[in-house]
Amino acid sequence: MNELVPVGPISPLRQRLIDDMTMRRFSRETQRNYLRDVGRFATWLGRSPHTATVEDIRRFQIEQQDAGVPAPTMNSIVAALRFFFTHTLDRPELARKLVRTAHARKIPVVLTLAEVKRLLDATTCLKHQAALSVAYGAGLRVSEVSALKVSDVDSKRMLLRIERGKGGRYRNAMLPEGLLVLLREWWRAGRQQGIMLPNGWLFPGQNATVPISTRQLYRIVVEAAEAADIAKRVGPHTLRHSFATHLLEDGVDIRVIQALLGHAKLNTTAFYTQVATKTMRAHCLA
Template sequence: MNELISIAPVSPLRQRLIDDMNMRHFSRETQRNYIRDVGRFATFLGRPPDTATAEDLRRFQVEQREAGVPVPTMNSVVSALRFFFTHTLDRPDLARRLVRVSHPRKLPVVLSRDEVTRLLNATTCIKHQAALSVAYGAGLRVAEVSMLKVRDIDSERMLLRVERGKGGQYRNAMLPTDLLTLL
């Protein structure tokens, strides 16, 4: 996990946060995000975050809202700070003060057949067409498509094996017949 830490000396508090995340097998990306978010809170405070009060947390969240920080980002910061205060500092009283912001979830945009056709025909490279087809046809994320291997195709059961997807999870995705032909 040393690549998560800058060249500068690591404070004992930051090292403790890293150790707590490692014990719980947090992904590298989650660790980077939590370190960044706790760091932003410390910058806001202008002093070490272990000296924070409930009023400091409230002011930080108000400032984020007024600065126009997107709701999902604000909620991500809440998760990082809750972990930090609950596990690293053993201050669940402060963690309970953090407020998650609710927001209406939008329905995903569904492309028409014509739009999908235009998207797939936008490139003449068969590799790019295959990647776009897998992403759209099997519902995979970009990172999942980029990590696919030939061995992940199960043509008998018409499945794609997705390893280390979001959250490091394994899953299977349906493999449409026309997509199998393309692959």
């Protein structure tokens, strides 16, 4: 019986994993991904994962690789299983046997300033424009945009408080003056529409008691890019990539950008130097 796949009531083991992630303030998206990936292993194992052995871990990884599972997907599974074995089952000896797969990181797609403006202007309503403007203007992940509440906007310090960042980390993001003006405009419109609750979500979904979904935000970006006649493959994370690259090109210190993005490692942020260099060369040759 697979205790991690929800069939009927939630099993004690699945609930324990959920509690462990909630206690560490993991985002809803991270929790969903971890439950899916640990469930994938449990389904492969065919029995409760608390009975897993070192040999099971080894065979699982080999078979996944032989099946052609992409390296990024496999690394996501490894992260989920490491957490599960270390914190939920208290079996760190199994976590140590999980191996991350090395892979070449693709150069991210980055929009020019003109393309960003065209994309934002192509949105179909004020809420969508404000949400995408936050993704770019503050460099947020799509899950962080979705999770913002009205109370997270600190207009006195010109900051956005990110309480549900990756790995449950807290941080402050920048709030440019132009973005604050747009958010105030959206706040007034949302209040008139009756969907902006006093301590509610900054970007409510169709039901004001729940936030806009990350899937809807993705669809909004894609549709805006098509309307703006942008040929590049664009998603919500493209706006975050563009934010970081544009800051680098403006001479902002890379450690400042690391803090704004909420990266745990400087190497992750330093990757944008490759994009910025290419972008600057393109500008010089234009």
